[in-house]
Amino acid sequence: MKRLLSALLVGALCTGVLSGCGSNEKPSAGDSSDWPSRPITVIVPYGAGGDTDFNARAYLEGLGSELGTSVVVSNVTGSGGSIASRQVKDSDPDGYTALFFHTAMNVNQAIGTADFGLDDFKLSAVVGKGPGEIIVARKDAGYNNLEELKEYTQQHPGEVKMGIETGTMVHINGKQMQDAGIDVSFVDAGGASDRVAALAGGHIDLIINAYGTVKDYLETGEFVALGQVNAERSEGFPEIPTAIEQGFDIQLEKYYFFAFPKDTPDEIVQKFADACKVVSEQEDYATSIMEAYRQTPFYADAEEGRALLDSTKEIIDKYAAELLS
Numbered sequence: 001m002k003r004l005l006s007a008l009l010v011g012a013l014c015t016g017v018l019s020g021c022g023s024n025e026k027p028s029a030g031d032s033s034d035w036p037s038r039p040i041t042v043i044v045p046y047g048a049g050g051d052t053d054f055n056a057r058a059y060l061e062g063l064g065s066e067l068g069t070s071v072v073v074s075n076v077t078g079s080g081g082s083i084a085s086r087q088v089k090d091s092d093p094d095g096y097t098a099l100f101f102h103t104a105m106n107v108n109q110a111i112g113t114a115d116f117g118l119d120d121f122k123l124s125a126v127v128g129k130g131p132g133e134i135i136v137a138r139k140d141a142g143y144n145n146l147e148e149l150k151e152y153t154q155q156h157p158g159e160v161k162m163g164i165e166t167g168t169m170v171h172i173n174g175k176q177m178q179d180a181g182i183d184v185s186f187v188d189a190g191g192a193s194d195r196v197a198a199l200a201g202g203h204i205d206l207i208i209n210a211y212g213t214v215k216d217y218l219e220t221g222e223f224v225a226l227g228q229v230n231a232e233r234s235e236g237f238p239e240i241p242t243a244i245e246q247g248f249d250i251q252l253e254k255y256y257f258f259a260f261p262k263d264t265p266d267e268i269v270q271k272f273a274d275a276c277k278v279v280s281e282q283e284d285y286a287t288s289i290m291e292a293y294r295q296t297p298f299y300a301d302a303e304e305g306r307a308l309l310d311s312t313k314e315i316i317d318k319y320a321a322e323l324l325s
Contacts, residue, residue: 035094035271039069040098041072043088043100044075045077045082045083045084049193051192051293053073053075054212055127055256056073057073059127062278066278066279067272080104080113085116088261091261093262093265098258098260100256100258103169104169106312106313107169110313110316110323111323113167118306122259122261122266122269123269125257127256127258129298132233133169133173133208133230135250136214137199139222139224141206144224146227146243146250149206150181154181157183160185161203163188163199163204164186165190169254170208172323174208176251176319177248180250184206196214199223200217210293227250228240228243231244231251237294253312257309258276269302280297
């Protein structure tokens with residue numbers, strides 16, 4: 001009888017107190033002591049080759065070295081990034097699935113493409129800041145800055161066709177241009193590469209694109225840059241003035257960030273953020289983003305990063321109803 005009671009007591013202690021003394025049990029989401037012990041997947045909401053995909057991949061080698069495991073990208077496209085975001089949101093909160101996205105998450109929530117937002121994730125860090133989208137026209141357009149563009153559109157109302165992707169940050173910039181008295185009409189020309197092709201082919205008159213997607217055309221003189229739509233001049237192309245400098249309130253910052261499912265342990269999220277900070281300070285990383293997109297390193301921890309992303313939400317929410325009209 002004593003032996004039986006002893007066995008029962010040991011069994012109870014093993015299952016009730018030690019919770020997993022059997023060697024084959026997996027650690028729970030709250031057990032972060034051995035993280036990471038296998039590869040981490042970063043979900044990117046856009047296809048390979050764009051600025052979001054590039055910024056994610058620019059971190060991978062450095063993150064792998066810092067964390068001691070491989071970090072791989074999975075491109076999941078559709079619905080402006082909402083499909084990928086939902087996939088991460090609904091993933092196991094074990095630290096092995098992360099989201100790499102940017103300010104557009106706030107756009108998706110504002111216009112109803114997604115019924116969730118940043119509150120449904122655990123932000124790790126803001127790890128990049130777009131160097132600024134560029135308002136670009138063909139060289140033969142006849143206008144070389146925003147004031148000349150405004151004057152032209154007032155003399156030819158609605159004739160200047162601006163290529164956008166409906167319900168995106170570029171669409172918001174277009175609305176800001178209209179509010180500033182630049183009378184453009186919108187044409188949904190698709191994603192960044194499609195907009196470049198449409199402008200080069202003469203199908204539209206104006207686009208707003210990341211510098212890296214139009215730099216070859218600017219260098220050959222086929223395109224002319226009318227202004228940047230970020231708050232301050234980019235260090236990567238300081239010769240292009242901002243719209244704000246030219247007297248036009250046209251700006252929306254693109255902040256890139258890593259986030260995890262909401263219940264991911266804080267220790268994991270912070271360890272990942274610490275690794276990101278190390279990578280952001282590495283010379284190889286700085287060189288790669290400058291060469292590709294004229295971008296400079298930018299890092300903000302979760303608290304500061306959330307404040308930056310919330311500041312963009314205020315601008316986005318102002319235009320949400322107009323994007324749906």
